[in-house]
Amino acid sequence: MKQPEPHITVKDLTMAYGDFVVMRDLTFTINRGDVFIIMGGSGCGKSTMMTILIGLKPPAKGKVFYDDTDFWASEPDIRDQIIRRAGVMYQSGALWSSMTLAENVALPIETYTNLTPAEIRDTVELKMALVGLAGFEEFYPSEISGGMQKRAGIARAMALDPEVLFFDEPSAGLDPVSARRLDDLILQLSESLSTTMVVVTHELASIFAIGSNSVFLDASIRTMTATGNPSKLLAETQDPTLRLFLTRGEQT
Amino acid sequence: MSSSGELLFEQPSQDNLQVIFSGSWKLGEPLPSADDVRQKIESAGPIRQITFNTEKLGDWDSGLLTFLRKLWKYCSKSDIAVDSSGLPGGVRQLLELAAAVPEKKDARKSEGRMTFLSYLGDQTVLFFNGASELLAFIGEAVVAFLRLFQGKAQYRRTDLWLVMEACSGLALPIVALISFLVGMILAFIGAIQLALFGAEIYVADLVGIAMVRLMAAIMTGIVMAGRTGGAFAAQLGTMQVNQEIDALKTLGLSPIEFLVLPRMLALALLMPLLSLFANVMGILGGAVATITLPDVNIIQYFDQLVGAVSLWDLWIGIFSSAIFGVIVAVAGCMRGMQCGRSASAVGDAATSAVVTAIVGIIVATAIITIMTNVLGI
Numbered sequence: 001m002k003q004p005e006p007h008i009t010v011k012d013l014t015m016a017y018g019d020f021v022v023m024r025d026l027t028f029t030i031n032r033g034d035v036f037i038i039m040g041g042s043g044c045g046k047s048t049m050m051t052i053l054i055g056l057k058p059p060a061k062g063k064v065f066y067d068d069t070d071f072w073a074s075e076p077d078i079r080d081q082i083i084r085r086a087g088v089m090y091q092s093g094a095l096w097s098s099m100t101l102a103e104n105v106a107l108p109i110e111t112y113t114n115l116t117p118a119e120i121r122d123t124v125e126l127k128m129a130l131v132g133l134a135g136f137e138e139f140y141p142s143e144i145s146g147g148m149q150k151r152a153g154i155a156r157a158m159a160l161d162p163e164v165l166f167f168d169e170p171s172a173g174l175d176p177v178s179a180r181r182l183d184d185l186i187l188q189l190s191e192s193l194s195t196t197m198v199v200v201t202h203e204l205a206s207i208f209a210i211g212s213n214s215v216f217l218d219a220s221i222r223t224m225t226a227t228g229n230p231s232k233l234l235a236e237t238q239d240p241t242l243r244l245f246l247t248r249g250e251q252t
Numbered sequence: 253m254s255s256s257g258e259l260l261f262e263q264p265s266q267d268n269l270q271v272i273f274s275g276s277w278k279l280g281e282p283l284p285s286a287d288d289v290r291q292k293i294e295s296a297g298p299i300r301q302i303t304f305n306t307e308k309l310g311d312w313d314s315g316l317l318t319f320l321r322k323l324w325k326y327c328s329k330s331d332i333a334v335d336s337s338g339l340p341g342g343v344r345q346l347l348e349l350a351a352a353v354p355e356k357k358d359a360r361k362s363e364g365r366m367t368f369l370s371y372l373g374d375q376t377v378l379f380f381n382g383a384s385e386l387l388a389f390i391g392e393a394v395v396a397f398l399r400l401f402q403g404k405a406q407y408r409r410t411d412l413w414l415v416m417e418a419c420s421g422l423a424l425p426i427v428a429l430i431s432f433l434v435g436m437i438l439a440f441i442g443a444i445q446l447a448l449f450g451a452e453i454y455v456a457d458l459v460g461i462a463m464v465r466l467m468a469a470i471m472t473g474i475v476m477a478g479r480t481g482g483a484f485a486a487q488l489g490t491m492q493v494n495q496e497i498d499a500l501k502t503l504g505l506s507p508i509e510f511l512v513l514p515r516m517l518a519l520a521l522l523m524p525l526l527s528l529f530a531n532v533m534g535i536l537g538g539a540v541a542t543i544t545l546p547d548v549n550i551i552q553y554f555d556q557l558v559g560a561v562s563l564w565d566l567w568i569g570i571f572s573s574a575i576f577g578v579i580v581a582v583a584g585c586m587r588g589m590q591c592g593r594s595a596s597a598v599g600d601a602a603t604s605a606v607v608t609a610i611v612g613i614i615v616a617t618a619i620i621t622i623m624t625n626v627l628g629i
Contacts, residue, residue: 054502080504088502094495098411108503111406156499 004031006067007164007196008053013062015048021222022048026062028215028227030164035190035197035210037230040217041245046200047091049217050168053198055083084112087157091168093149095141101128101152102137108159127155131185147178154185164196165189171203183209204248208234216242256281257315261292267300269293270338274308277316286322293332302327304338317346324351389586396506396513405509412514419480420522424529426479430471431530435459435537438467443545452547456556459538465565466572468530470617472523473576477609481584484515485605488588489598497589507589516581523577524570531569564629572620576613583609 006029013026022045030036038046051057053064055071064071066082074082095104105124109115115123128134131151141149150170157165167186171179183206190197190210201207207214211230218225218241225239234246257277262270269292277283293299302323309316320343327334336344366374399405442458488511491497500507535557542553587605591597 051498056498056501083502084504086502088499090495090499092494094499096496096499097491097494098414107408107505111503111505 004034006030006065007032007034008198009065010053011063011065013052013064014060015045015052015057016060017048021060023217023222023224024061025223026215026217028224030196030198031213032196033190033194034213035186035199037207037211037214038198038200038217039202039207039214039230039245041202041219044217044219046202046217047168050166050198050200054086054088054166055079084160085162086164086166087160087162088166089150089153089157089168089170091172093141093146093153095149095152095156097141100138100140101133101144101155104141104152105156105159108156112160123159127158128152130158130189131155132181147174147182150174150182151185154189158189158193161193162195164198167197167199167201169201170199171201171206176205179203179206180209186210204246207246216245218242255310257283259284259288261289261296262305263296267298268303269296269299269301270303270305272305272308273316274310276310277312277319279313279315279318281315283315283319286319286326289323290326293330299332301333301335303335306338306340306343309340312340312343316343317350320347321350385590386586389589390582392508393512393516393582393585396509397516399509400513400517405513406505407510407514411511412518415515415518416522418483419476419518420526423476423479423526427472427475427526427530428533430475431463431468431533432537432540434467434471435463435534436541437537438462438534439538439541443541450547452545453552453556455538455542455545455548456553457560459535460557460561461565463534463538464531464561464569466569466617466621468534469523469527469569469573469576470613471534472527472530472573473580473613474610476519476523476526476577477580477583477606477613480519481580481605481609482602484581484584485588485591485601486598488512488585489591489601492589492591493593493595493598512581512585512589515585516578519577519581520574521577523573523580527569527573531566568620568624568629572617575616575620579612579616580609583612 008030010026010028010030014024015022015026026049038049040046048057052059058072063073069078069082071079071082095101096107099107102121102124105127106120109120109123113120124137125134128137131154133148133151133155136144136148136152141152144152154165154167170182170186174182186197186199187210189195197210199206199210207230213228214230214233215224215227216233217223220241226233226237226242230246233242237243237246255275257273257275260272260274262272264270271289293302320339324334324347326332336347339347396405438459439455442455443452446452446454446458488497491511497507497511500510538557539550539553542548542550584605587601587608591601
């Protein structure tokens, strides 16, 4: 087996809104090629964690390293460069509503590469086909369903062949079959592209189906209580809160 | 139908109070309050336990539950044991459910009364924060413009065209109507006053100078503040709610360059054109009004007007309208970008954009008028 190689490292991180501390003392490592789950109950700060990792909100304390670079201590243009190598799928898709799906996916490519319009069109068609939306290029975001918007969001996040992909609650608001398909898509992309995936979710089915590594944020004591493979955590953990979470409250 | 809820009390032993419910206990009906029980307990001496008898209880709903919860709270405070075995099973289960998760003490928002001074302080701090946000926004916009002139700004040409269409051609009908009517109103009001001196012909000077120098620009500015500034704020605000602006940021695209720049550019370029159009419509409105005047005909009106309006008037009008365009765009875009993440925040942003723009236009007009006065032009 290949030696795990750290990709994103979080050290002694505290996140807060003003004086209100959401989580403190978070330390964990996301390795290259991981499907890393950030899990925890509602309101524990999973999504806030992601906004810190993708550079939208500075942490109250602590550091985030991308490889060896201290992300939040870097100059803004270094941060921009790092974050440009990441793709983000937002909870609601967050597609730009004034543009067609094709234009949404094409915008990052137009902005950061010198491809010709024909090459861009081909790339967009490829990304759209990868997420199962071939033929929907000329639709506007408001004309397609929520599940399709999320998949289009993934296509846009993958536009620049990122090294790491972030997913904010990919299965929230989807029916079980669509949620399952999205999980499969994440797994397939992870295996074939060997991209690092960071998934914020509390869906147990997803967590066990796709997660190879994880961190558990405990809202009651406002810190992390475990990190590791979710199936292993379920088998080994002694922590009652985590057991309750991973078993849907069925065992005590 | 059973009668409305009533309470009876029995005291089987010295320290035991039995509460007997009868009738229907439903919200909206006249029910006894928990205070009745409290008074009974206090008057009955050292009660240590409360039991319930619900054999005669009819229908019940949340009315009974709220009553019992209040009683519960009082009893736990004054160390009285509550034996709930006499209550119906459904009531017991619901009360247990309500008590299952203890109240989070620090979660409830405090609504402390604010003294006048602290209110004043809060508002002052808010005002200065607002002012520094405005300055920061203008600074970012200026940087975006500099990058535009260096050819480095990233925005979509099609966006620019769409915004330009929205604030030019599509705005023509309303601008035409408003300025035509303003021209006409100015002429009518002026004519009444000037007729007193037999100087009705000066209606042309009045309409011409007022429209070209000032009114066309102001009226266009106010129309555009309501029409386009509000729309900008609502668009950007909705994009904020929908995380579309976050999505731009995580791509390393500046929302200021991508969204704000095309809007400011479009308004600053097109407002002068709109205002020229408003000049023409206003002067035509004045011309229509002269038809009703006995001593002035249309030819005289135009002849007099051409002599009265100088090129300086036109330049001042065009300059003002470009400034107003920037004000409307800055107000609309800034309020949109500052928008919170809820539907009502989008509404607030749109309202505040229009108000900010109109105040800005009036203040700018005052400054421009004073400046031209001092310069003597």
